[in-house]
Amino acid sequence: MTVELQHPMKPDATPEEIARGRFTSGIRSLILNDLAADMRAAYDRRAAPAFKKEHDREPETSREAHQALRGDPAFNIYSAMRVQAQKMVWASVADSVEREADRLSHEARKAADAPGSLTLEPGLDVPKNVHAIDVHLMPGSYTRGADSLEAGAVYDRGLAVFSMGLMGANLDDIGLSMSQYIKQRFPDFAPSRILDTGCTIGHNTLPWKQAYPDAEVIAIDAAPGPLAYGSARAKMQGQEVHFQQMCADDLGFEDESFDVVWSSMFLHELSKKQRAKAFEEAYRVLKPGGLVIHMELPPNEQMGAFDGFYLDWDSYYNNEPYYKGYRDEVPADLCKKAGFGEDTFFEFVVPSIGIYGEEAVAEAAKGDRAEGVGQETTGRLAEGVMWYGYGAFKK
């Protein structure tokens, strides 16, 4: 199913566009649930035994599972269809975004006086990984249409098709699940200033403002268009958030000025060097007692060869060049290297609040890592998804 966006910039789509979106969501569901299960069966039945015959042992890493699967009919059909379905996601929304450019600007202007702000830095050197490749096969990447609303509209409308309903009605399930988890697990923690790094359109920023309404919430991204769109979107939804164009590895904020530094599905889009710097910057701007908290794909070290490769697939075939490199890193080490005390590190799996409900999130918050990371449902956008996260406090 395609999610209906919850604000006035939602598409005024033609019946054909609605049908195209519905088909794309439906075919993705077939691929990510049924064909994924077929590929797993083929791996167990054919690919892994063939690997074992050649190497005298089972595939042990994501890379070896990839090697074993390359050329297998189930892998081929899953992969070729997933690539095309990804292209169909963005194609299914391109026409309506182009046609409605003027209306979107008009809607954004109407909301301009609502609380919140947008600060762009035209002189900012937008990093190559943000503009020079079509990230997740999204034509024009995050800088499509420069600082117009185009890239944000493509992303928002595309995510509504892409997510098959698994990212929530407002595409905020990750932010809602994670912020509720933190609130329940640390009931005395009361942040007054929260920073979201790599926010794109702020869809997972807003839940933090909802969880901590008295906090000042600032959201940054390197790409201007999604920020402009995100600012309008937040204002339309009555959430006061301050959007600023800035890179996470070069924060223009004072030392010890935030209580929370958050990101979702962001770190895997940074190079190893940028990522290490982003962690250092988060440490620098956090106050003592402040929390760094990231939602991401679970790391390879905690998954079997096949499940690890299943996620790493995007790195090779979905224009996510840093995805595998990130997943090969160890979250606890990333935090430790940046200065966070080892004893303050925690990682967890949160059931999607939209699928499993508030009580399930509260239950998870009561027990440390109640759900194992290694499960198929962790981090996979498919039926029954759960989100992986980790954090550390600055002493």
Place this chain on the structure above:
Amino acid sequence: MSGEKLRPEDAPPSLYDDQGNARFFADPAMDRFVAVVMNLAQEVWVQEERLLALEAEKTGKSADPEAKVKEFIDRVFAPIREA
């Protein structure tokens, strides 16, 4: 823009064609055909959804398009299951 190639460090060049597109089948034409079949199925569904709307208008009874699209996709793509 899409001409730029950033790849994971361990990606062998054999994973991609000379334009940088991912390739999976021994015959590269197959990669294209899979995409064509998906596009065609999508276009047939678009027509199907328009027909459903017309029929609903005529009979006053509307079908659930989400359930219908699932049936349609399952039926059309049945031959590729358990490849």
